[in-house]
Amino acid sequence: MILRTTANRNCEYQWGVHVAIFAKAAKLTPEQVAATRATGVDAALWTAEAASLIWAIDNLCSTGGMSDTVLARFETDWSPEQQLEILALCGTYHTVSFVANTARLPGEAFGATFPD
Numbered sequence: 001m002i003l004r005t006t007a008n009r010n011c012e013y014q015w016g017v018h019v020a021i022f023a024k025a026a027k028l029t030p031e032q033v034a035a036t037r038a039t040g041v042d043a044a045l046w047t048a049e050a051a052s053l054i055w056a057i058d059n060l061c062s063t064g065g066m067s068d069t070v071l072a073r074f075e076t077d078w079s080p081e082q083q084l085e086i087l088a089l090c091g092t093y094h095t096v097s098f099v100a101n102t103a104r105l106p107g108e109a110f111g112a113t114f115p116d
Helices: 002-008 012-022 030-035 046-065 066-079 080-103
Strands: none
Touching: 002 046, 002 080, 012 080, 030 046, 046 066, 046 080, 066 080
């Protein structure tokens, strides 16, 4: 969720830090990590729940809300408490991305860089 949000905001600093620190612990494959930067969702790389979360994040990032179809799936997959946490994290990482991008923070030495 954080990788997709920061990727959508083109924030290599935050994306790279989170890839370096959390991707392995989250058991993300290199293909999945790269896919967080891709346009659209390759459902073959993700569980159905993860793919629907990516669609939800993409909707939030592009429109500030969710389409009826995406919202219905979001509400099915996640409890109300989880929904609020996802929305809050997405908003938080929008803000963090705005700050990091505006400050033009250079990547951390240990951080990943966006795939080509």
